[in-house]
Amino acid sequence: MIGRVCALLVGGVLAALPVGCGSSEGAGRGDVLRIGYQKWGTYSLLKASGGLEPKAREHGLRVEWVEFPAGPPLLEALNAGSLDLGHAGDSPPLFAQAAGVPFAYIAASSPSPESSAIVVRNDSALHDPRDLKGKRIGFVKGSSAHTLVVRVLEKNGLEVSDVTPVYLAPADARTALEGGSIDAWSAWDPYLAAAEVGGGAHRIADGRGYVTGREFYFASKAFAGERPEVVRTFLAELTRVKEWAKERPGEVNRLLADQTGIAIGAIERAEGRRNRYDTGPITDALVAEQQAIADRYVELGLLPHRIDVRDAVARTPIGAKE
Template identity: 45%
Template sequence: MPHSLFSSLRRRALGALLASLAGALLIAAAAQAQDNSTLRIGYQKFNSLNILKGSGALEKALAPQGVRVSWHEFAAGPQLLEALSTGAIDVGHAADAPSVFAQAAGKPVVYLAAEQPYPRGIGLVVRQQDPLNDVQDLKGKRVATGRGWNAQYLLAVALQQAGLSYQDITPAYVNNAADAIAALQSGSVQAATLWDPFLAAAERQPGLKNLRDGTGLTNNRTFYLSTARFADSHKALLRIFFSELAKASQWANDKPGDVAALLAPQLGINADVLEVASQRRNYNAVPVTPEIVAEQQKLADTFQGLGLIPRKLNVAEAVYPASVLP
C-alpha cells in the first residue's frame, strides 16, 4: 500500500507539474481579457487556500460585489510565483524559500501576509537500513532536494548546525517530492528533503525515518503574495479575501480531522496522514512583522552564501507597505 501510495503521488505530481506549466501559459494568454470581475487565485495542494477553495465561502462573499473567483492549481511555489509575476494570477501563496528566490530573480511580487511557524512540516528523511543516525552522518552522501525549496533551506542550516557545509554533501536536484521519495527508496540517494503532506506520508512508510525536522532551525512559513500593482487597486477586495481566509483557517486549526476528510479525495492521500500534517500546523495569517522580515533575510543571506542567489537581497523591499488584513 505505501509503495502504491507514493507511485500515485509521483504520477499526480508529474501531472500537476505539466498542468501547472500548461495552465500558466493558458492563463497568461487570456490575462488581457480578464477584468476586475474575476479574482484569480493560485494555490497548491494541502494549504489554507486549498481549504478555502473547498469551502466555497469566498465565492459567496464576493458574489454581492459582482466578482467571480477562478482557482488555478500549481505543483509548487516557483511555478505559482512565475504566473503571479507575469499577471496570469492575482494572488497566491508560496513557502519562504521560493518567495526569496522570486525576489532574487527580479519578479515583481510582494508579501501581503504570513502564516504561523510550521517547523515540523519539513524534514530530512533517510532509510532505516542505512547507518545514518544524525545530520553529521550525511557527510559525503547524496541528498535529493529541489532548488529553492523550503526543505533545501532546512538541509543547509541543519548541516551548518552539525558543523558541516553544503559542500559536504552531493545534492541530487529533483522537481517534486515524489521524485525525491523515489530516489530515496531506490537507494540512488541516501536522504531526501520533504515537506508535508509528503513528509507525514514518509514518516508512516515502513523503512523510512525523519532524521531532522525544522524545529529550532527554521520557522518554515507560508506567505501570501501578490503584485504591488494589483494590491494598490484592490485593497478592499483583498480584505474580503483575507477575511474569508481567516475563517477557513480557524476552522482548519480547530478541526484537523475535518480538514483531512475534505482534502483526502483531492490529494489521493489517506486522511490519517493528512490529519497528522494538519495537527502540527497553524493556518492563521498574520502581518509581515520586522521579525518575520529578519527570518526571511537570514534565509536569503544563507542562499547567497551557498552561491544560489547571486546578489545581496533586501527582503524588506518586497513587503507591501499597506495592510490588507481585516
C-alpha cells in the same frame, strides 16, 4: 463564525475589515481572481470550503484555482502574469524578489517547524545529520526544503559542498528515495507525512531548531495596488476558514484527504503536528528572518545579489495605516 472572524492583522495594525467591502468592478485584468495554491496548506482548506467564491462575486469576480507542486513554479506563474494571489514557504519569495518578480507579501502564518524534515529510508545506515556528509539529498531548489538542508548542514558542522544536491519535485524525490538513487530527502507535509506513513521513511532531522516553517501569503504587486479591497476580502475569508479548522480537526482531516487524494492516515499525522492556523502581519521580526535567509543565500552564491526584503512588503495598498 463569519461575523466573528473579520479582524485581520495587516501591515502591523489591527484593522476591522468587513468581508465584501469593495466595489463591484472587475479586476482591471478581466473578471477572474486567479489563485495559485499547493496541495497542502490553508489555501487548500479555503478552496475546499467554497467560502471564497460568493465573497468574490460581490466584487464582480469568479475564482480560478491553479495547483502547483511547490512554491518556485507558483511564483514563476505569478511573474508571467498568470496569478493574482499565492503562497509559499520562506525561500521561494526570496529567489523571486532577486529575479525581479513583482509581488508583495501580504501576511504570514504562525510557525510549523515540525511540518518539514529530512528523511531517509527505514533501512538506511544514516542516523544523524552528520551522517549526510558525502550523500545525495533530494529537494526542490529554492524551496523551504532547500533552506532546511542548508540550516541542518551548517548547524551540524558541515558545508553545503559536503553533499550532492539533487533537485527533484516531491513526487520524483519520493520515488528516488525509495529506489535508492538518493540517500535522503528534504520534504514538507503532506509529502513528508505520506512518506513516513506509507513510504518506508523516517526523519533524521526536522525543522525544529532550524526553520520556522511558516507560510507566506502574497499578491502580485499590481493586483495589491489595484484591488486592495479584494486582498482584504481574501485574507478575511482565509482567517475565517482557519478559525473553523481549529475547532473541527476531524472534519479538516477528511476534507483534506478528499481534496489532496492522500491517505487519511497521513493526513492525520500531518495535521496533528501543524500549527499554521493563525494569520498575522509581516512584522519587522519576520522581515529580519527572511533577510537573514536571503543574505546567507547570497554568501553561498545561490542568490545573484543582495535584496532588501522590506521592499517587497505590502503596506498601504491593502488598506493598512502607517
